[in-house]
Amino acid sequence: MTEYNKWFHPYKPDKKYSKKVAYFSMEFAIDQALKIYSGGLGFLAGSHMRSAYELRQNMIGIGMLWKYGYYDQSRAVDGSLEVKSIEKYYPYLEDTGIQVKIQVLDNANVHVRAYVLKPETFGTVPMYFLSTDVPENDHLSRTITDRLYDANDLTRISQSIVLGIGGAKVVEELGGADVYHLNEGHGLPAFYYLKDKGYSREHFAFTTHTPEKAGNEERSGDFLNKMGFFGRHLSAEELETQTVNDGMLSYTVAALRLANRSNAVSKLHAKVSQDMWKGYEGISEIIPITNAQNQKYWQDEALAAAAESGDKVAFVNRKKELKTQLFKEVADQTGKLFDPEVLTIVWARRFAGYKRADLLLSDEARFEKVLSNTKKPIQVIWAGKPYPKDQDAIDTFNRLHFFSKYRSNVAVLVGYELELSRLLKLGSDIWLNNPRVTREASGTSGMTAAMNGSVNLSTYDGWIPEFAKDGKNSFVIPPADLKLDMEGQDQQDQESLYHILESKVIPTYYGKPDTWHDIVVNGMKDVLPEFGSNRMAAQYFKELY
Incomplete structure (x- = not known):
């Protein structure tokens, strides 16, 4: 493990970008050969990781190693759409030897393994992908990282806990970060876990990507508490301070409150987001940082x-x-x-x-x-x-x-x-x-x-x-x-x-x-x-x- 107890940068970071940043995203579109993305959120995150490498930024990516990816789009006999799930293999990813434990529901021993994508493979900053498909886990725990955006609510919540808390623990094994950046609210448990470890708002950044309801998850705070979403069991009083709308936890509102700064992904979206969330107390400022794509890869x-x-x-x-x-x-x-x-x-x-x-x-x-x-x-x-x-x-x-x-x-x-x-x-x-x-x-x-x-x-x-x-x-x-x-x-x-x-x-x-x-x-x-x-x-x- 000691060999991997570093960020794996093949360069000395540029002084302008020396602050250590861990960037969490549920999906990354890095290369056709790494099918762990669904669409625009992943395309954006992939370009970000490539540009961070080109600019010699002191950043790493934290993502999920989806066993079946999102899905393979195929055709039925009449040419209509057919969904297929095919197991994927990525021998170029290296086992870091880092394995952390998290709690999901009553299982306090869900093991999360980290695999590294080194910069020289696809021209990105070092990236660490998390999997629960390891021998130490029971069958149900092994399936948490099967499919991106699983339709089952229990699995989706478990995936957020793996990315958030599992990812934060992996970053700790790598020496910690100055800033933890959540690309969308999927990894929200990271903020709760790190807050309990003594981190303050100054260490948290958040990007909101969509005005669509489906992209702004909202679930019962009591149920999330039972799932282990907060890293520990919150008291009724603590939970009440986190929830909105009759005991529901809005991932976006919670992230906006916990982050020091937040951003929308275009100037128009910033105005829309500021209007959407203006009624909630204690949220961070939402600034516009317009999305972009990597010229070297695409042009x-x-x-x-x-x-x-x-x-x-x-x-x-x-x-x-x-x-x-x-x-x-x-x-x-x-x-x-x-x-x-x-x-x-x-x-x-x-x-x-x-x-x-x-x-x-x-x-x-x-x-x-x-x-x-x-x-x-x-x-x-x-x-x-x-x-x-x-x-x-x-x-x-x-x-x-x-x-x-x-x-x-x-x-x-x-x-x-x-x-x-x-x-x-x-x-x-x-x-x-x-x-x-x-x-x-x-x-x-x-x-x-x-x-x-x-x-x-x-x-x-x-x-x-x-x-x-x-x-x-x-x-x-x-x-x-x-x-x-x-x-x-x-x-x-x-x-x-x-x-x-x-x-x-x-x-x-x-x-x-x-x-x-x-x-x-x-x-x-x-x-x-x-x-x-x-x-x-x-x-x-x-x-x-």
Whole structure:
């Protein structure tokens, strides 16, 4: 164990970033070969760990080693979505020899083992992944780290205890940290455990990622107390000070109260978050630190070089090559042969109701008219993973699949993980993003699309208000009237989306190639460095830690 009683940095930390930070996240999207993530939260955390390494920051990551990952997205016999759980193996992770004990319910001997991902493997700061799948545990305890975001409440709470308390104990074995940063509230037990160990608010930082109810967990404080969530049994008086809303513990409110500083993930999201939580006493200030993505990992070097040098011919040729690479995947999955000369629109992210994957299908007759225009043709691709228990989102995915099935220029892809995400961003012309406004906290997929010459067509939400110049580096769907009900807002957004496609996007792509090229290149130039994660990682040290 003594060999691992250090942070494993292959460098001397930069003086600007010498404070020791332990960053806790339930998921990290580091590499296609490490399937321990579900979506945007993991993509963000992965880019953060890469940039922390590039900036020589004194940071480590604390995560979970999911035995089956999130899930493997596959197809049933009719092509509809099928969820598969396949055991994963990662021989490049090293057993640290660090094993700590935590209590879950009445079992005071749940063993948590730490495995290290060394920096040289994927270019991240040292990362420690926790597993309960060890021989010392009983069968039930071994299954705690089976699946990311397990649908069973007991398992989900146990996972938070493993990440929070188990993770904090592992950090102690590594020599401790100056700052413990929770990326979302999943690891909240860490704050309670560390507070009892004498740590104060100055040691705690918190990031809230979403205004969605599902992302702001709330559970019975009494039940959490019985589960061991707080690291020890709280008295009735102690528990009452922690809970809100008739004995419920809001993970977000608790984290905001325990942290010295907290942040939202865009300027708009900061305003939304400040309004959401303003009624609760004792919460920390919520500052904006806009999410970002890692340029070195995501951006195509040849495309970037052509944009930088102003070599339009090289740029256009490289973009066609990237589209061709994407279309090989389309052909492999669907049998459809897409044309690299044709305007290609991609919608790709987690399927969730507020993200409105099927907004283009709101008026099928109008959409069919656009799809059947042979003089100014388009190709459309959808991809993304619904939560495996979200039947509405799965139904949306399947509706899109069956709509696309016999249409040669529409495709729905499965396997939306890092590599497919990369192909789609490099190979698309338009990156479509149409969530209901104020519901998307940040939406980082559009950043990496812009880095690769894909033009954002987006509602005015998340990071977009900080970036977009309509008609100059993107196309913006004007905000719907928020006084309308949800159906009315959807109707306005649908009408605006069709209008922009028919009157701006398609005519510009086919009729004004020089203007189109300017919009593409402007997007590439404007997205960096402001929305590169090196800026974000530096801002965390300066403003949150």
